Amino acid sequence: MSTPEHPDFLWRTPEPKRHYDVVIVGGGGHGLATAHYLARNHGITNVAVLERGWLAGGNMARNTTLIRSNYLWDESAAIYEHSLKLWEGLEEDLDYPILFSQRGVLNLAHTEQDVRDSVRRVEANRLNGIDAEWLGPDEVAKICPIVNVSDGIRYPVQGATYQPRAGIAKHDYVAWGFARRADEAGIDIIQNCEVTDFVVDGDRVTSVRTSRGDIACGTVALCAAGHTSVLLDRLGVRTPLQSHPLQALVSELLEPVHPTIVMSNAVHVYVSQAHKGELVMGAGVDGYNGYGRRGAFHVIERQMAAAVELFPVFARAHLLRSWAGIVDVTPDASPVVGHTPYENVLVNAGWGTGGFKATPGIGWAFADTVAHGRPHPLVAPFALDRFVTGALVDEHGAAGVAH
């Protein structure tokens, strides 16, 4: 309940140098994690992280912090499970109290088809070495007694998949932990520095043009989430990315009532209770493209209806604050990671609602990709050309609900 002691010093506020070996565009979770692992795993420290606003003030500050790896396809399961394993050691690695709490996630099934899809995912997870089980309604009620498993609701709970190792963490502290480590390693974190354009020589970008001047670069690593396609437009690179508002909300502080994390596709809910006691909920992605960091209220109302339907005791909890982030989604609900037509420009985007949980995993794999100039095996399946070959990694089932 009491907030942990933060370190006395987190990061410097340096002036940008004229040249860096690696320029990471985007000072969110992915950019900072990439910076950390560039230094930690590859000894690459002449690196700048450029953030147009305040550090980790984008989706990192706005997400609802679900961490899980129970994805259907091998390719997704591999990167998210790698990430989850890193989460399990991250507090030590960063020497920072990130409040990682493995309380398990229930993905509820409400229809016969939900049940088939759930069992399919559980069985796939097990064969991939990921902890997962299928639970009947009674077992669901044992793990989360406040879920209404009666037949008295519109779409009764038929059961749920359960991943015990899933959890939550404190998003800000995770970002700050990565930032502090990167800063300690000598990496420059430069805030209020917006990338406006690129200086191109043939199929190379020689420097990035920013609101604080041109910065020459060896490699450009894009970690700009919802704004990635805006940046790539400047390079004439087309992507299948679409940016949408994604809303979330919290209640006031409440005594512990919700011991785990519950997600539901049919009855659209995603809810956990944070360490301080507030209920944290993710709503659905707003349908239209948007960069406004505002969503429509009917999405929140629908979310509340679903919440009270599944959790009758939430009736008099109060919506305290709602907000929105900008998520970049792809046609197959899987990320786009790897090379672009520019040999020294690498992209990491399209994580949709999965970005936070992937933070250490993608930071690790993307840093490796940057360091060696070839896709790390974990990200190879997510290359842009899969949309040409048709080798999609269709995770709509798993990502049906936000987060």
Add this chain to the structure above:
Amino acid sequence: MTRVDGYGRIDRTRTLSFTFDGIVRTAHPGDTLASALLAQGVTTLGTSVRLGRPRGVLGSWTEDPCGLVQIEEPFPEPMLLATTVDVVDGLVARGVPGRGRLAEVADTARYDHRHLHCDVLVVGAGPAGLVAAREAARAGQDVVLVDDRPTPGGTLTGTEMIDGRPALEFVDAVAAELAAAPHVTHLQATTAFGHYDDGFVLALERCGEGSDPRQRVHRIRAGRVVVAAGAFERPIVFEDADRPGVMLASAARDLLHRHGVLAGRVVVVFTVDDSAYAAALDLHRAGAAVRVVDARAEAPAGWARRCADAGIVVEPGTDVRGTLGDDRVRAALVGEARREVPCDLLLVSGGWNPTAHLFSHVGGRLAFDDELVGFRPAGDLPGTAVVGAAHGTYALADVLREGAAATGSATDAPHAEPEEITPRGTLWRTPGDPARQFVDIARDATVADIARAVGAGMTSVEHVKRYTTIGTAHDQGKTSGILASGITAELLGRPVGALGTTTFRPPYTPVPFAALAGRDRGDLYDPVRTTPVHDRHVALGAEFEDVGQWKRARHYPRPGEDMAAAVLRECAAVRGAVGMMDGSTLGKIDVRGPDAGVLLDHLYTNLMSTLKVGRVRYGVMCGNDGMVFDDGTVLRLAEDRFLVTTTTGNAAHVLDWMEEWVQTEWPDLRVRLTSVTEQWSILAVAGPRSRDVIGRVFADVDVSNEAFGFMTWQDTELDGVPVRLARISFSGELAVEVTVASWYAADLWDRLLAAGEPWGITPYGTETMHVLRAEKGYPIIGQDTDGTVTPHDLGMAWAVSKKKTDFVGKRSFARPLNADPQRKHLVSLLPTDAATMLPEGSQIVDLPDDGLLPPPPVAMLGHVTSSYRSAELGRPFALALVRGGRDRVGEVVAVPVGDQLVAVEIGDTVLVDPEGARRDG
């Protein structure tokens, strides 16, 4: 008892009883929990969240940061501000250390929603809002006026004069005028909590405990929004300012005039703003001994004179550095010498923060105004006006003018005497120990915490907020947010304006989940769609399943039967004699026009334009990506008319899909689409004796194969009612789909059942239908496919036209990956033990030589899409998608079930009647 006679708008003739922290107390109608407790000298309501320090009330309304209570009776509700809880008889509440408790049981109260449209919405019934509403009403506009307090008037105390009479008389007069005006909706106790695009404002009406509904959310669409939400006073940070007995000057004044509560007898007023002098004088008049400490070099002359006349000592040029006391303030420590000045109430005014939340919600920018010493709306938002204190205008005469100008003319504004305004001081904190200077007393966050954040390298208020948690508590920093900005700016040596403040986000004040859910609960959460035969299914004891929003009969268990038994019986009946199913939920689209065939050729993988009138063809639809997304039968009704059927769950999607192509890609096609899903009901009569049943009901129809062949249809009549018969079979048996206008479906169902009695006609549900089709290898789109499956993967190359130059999805088939022999194919799986029922969704792996599942990761070949017990085969069987499956027919692979590995043989999909002899009976 601190209640003073002659003050307050409470009903002293009636007494209410309530319980706080276990002690039974009394109150009067019109009291808040806070005013009732203060009236009885209770200043400490709870303890703080982290340090356990005593907490009272700082404000008198929603700005209060720390007077949090838990309601226990009449129904548990967490974390309400004592200053906003109306006392009702029997109320039971207790103070809470920063965390509330939810009820263990469901809330039986109901919460409603209503849409409201108006020309002008005025938020706030203070002087500005009342005048704005009045002028709009006089101009004949539809007006909605909402105000979050129980009564109108805003911060008017009654001591002011408007149009030459006491302000509250003016308020009553305007309220009466509005009540009499047509097209005016005036809602008190109604909080506008969110402002969205195009004049959309959400307001929560508190209808009262025990009323039905308890609360109502008004979804207001306004042509114009006038924000007259007032302003909140801001404290000044000094040591131990979190001690109960320290209060905002305006709060003490409000408590006196609204509730007749004199919050202290010996009062020190510490201010940098003129407004606090009014509080000083009012409390003095009410019998308190008052002393003013003004941090400004000089006290405002006029106010100083009035204080002198009243015998109130005013000390300019000094400040308050701290407090003494235990649970309640005992003395203020004044000036550098920290001189002890005894008091039981220490009032503070650091200036005011305009309540610009509703302006900020829709993207309105706030800018720091040095003269105002606060953030105020900057720039204009179309359709939104901010007036009065919310706009940073505090002098009553100016407030009234702005209100009038917002909806009419400033010249029509009521009159109020101009006020002398002396410059405000800018004072965020006085010198002292940062560790004891609380900035956010709801979070126990101090100046020292801010200093640590800044020292850690944080330069953004957002970071400071997150590092210190200032402004994240229940009150969302209504009093602390700007203080944090100011103090952070000081520490960073930057102007507060350049630093900015954190964004206001909806909701303005907390809103119960249930109020937002409204009536979308239980069966009203999502529509329940039923067929015209639904009541018959219920009468027959059907178990239903949800298919999309539809309720479909899944099976019809007889007494003592479980689903497995019922389904085996139903399957046997259809294969052995005859059964009937309600297929009315299938999507039906009437496709008409000279180019109808052209459109269908575009959208189906196979050729539809060559279909002859009177015949039926099965078709598959793919997306541009070449993946199957729907299938169904197509009847050609006439040269220019087809009836397309879709799967139940996809009906709307398919119609939308077709409309999208017609409207946005091929607008020149002469074809029109009409949904007739509910127009026609379909009853499927299937089984070797179906011909007898149809023949008996439709005596004049020749049902022989010669006259009525497979995949043909014909029209007939029954009692003069048109009926369509179609030889379509989803079971492989001889079958007829009987289509009739839905008005008659229930009667026709009865008629067919009765006619089938001699052959034991058996109603069957979706589960049996699924088993029968699976035995024939017919896929269910969405169950045996998942959006990654092509017609070829399903073994339906026969349904993909080679003749057509193009159709939607064709180009994607040409991608190299589509030719990959390792694609997943639909096949059947037969457990070699002929006994194990494979769970649907099970994964498939190679059968290891040792028969043991190797450690992960284990390569997966595919998964089980459908699995049933077959009455016909006398064994369980399954359909599955398996890598290169069609080339592995006859091979044995394995399916992990629990900790067992079940050996299964891959087979062709058609397990019953491969030569198709049965479909003609």
Add this chain to the structure above:
Amino acid sequence: MADTSVLTRRHPLESRRAALEALVGDPAITLEPLVSAVDLRVDPDGGALDALAAALGGPLPTAVDTWTGIGDGEALRLGPDEWLLTSAGTDPHRWEDRVDSLAAPFGGMAVDVSAQRVALRLHGAHARELLASGCSIDLRPGRFGRGRCAQTLFGQAPVLLVAHADDDLHLFVRSSFSGYVADRLVDAAALR
């Protein structure tokens, strides 16, 4: 037994009739009789409307979201080239044939949708207020007076609202959704 009885029309809301009649106060909610209806699609600029008006005994609405009376029914304009034409007297397939043959010369067509929808009537001073519990459109009489109609949502269900008077509105709803709409109306009526 059933097979001797004559095939009879059943109102999709028969099971809700009692609950609706049991409502006290304003507005009264009643079931409208089942009528024949066709969905007419035709280009309004080709003279079709005049021909149809002459034959059907009443002008067809020229503006979207408005309606007119024609013979023993109504003509509701649903879209740029789409109308719903009802008839109390003519039976469904004859109504389709009739309108279809009238529209055919103009490249138009009619499709029988008689059993697709069912209509409810809300009669009383609070009819609009009741609808406002689930309808987001502007129902102020000045904006939605007699002669107006609108396809919109009531709660989660698509409906077609028809204004006959300030205190008299009809609500068409697809029969599969009609139970939900009736239940929601009954629920809302109890909340005032």
Add this chain to the structure above:
Amino acid sequence: MQLITCPWCGPREETEFRYGGQADLAYPADPSALDDEQWARFVFFRDNPEGAFAERWCHDAGCRRWLRAVRDTRTYVFAETRPYGRTA
């Protein structure tokens, strides 16, 4: 929560509409003439500008007509809506 002006039905709540993404993407005259890259661009790749965006909406719950809108993806404000396929 937008109020979207349907060219036929007038201003209606966003909830009555379905989003259709980027406007004016014509189905290729001859898909078989495209290479895999070009085909993929038609099927999967869409503009995603921060600012004015020409896009498609369908008035699902109303007249069911598609409309072409120009909307600012930062402010969400609609600059115009008109019947799909019409230039004026």
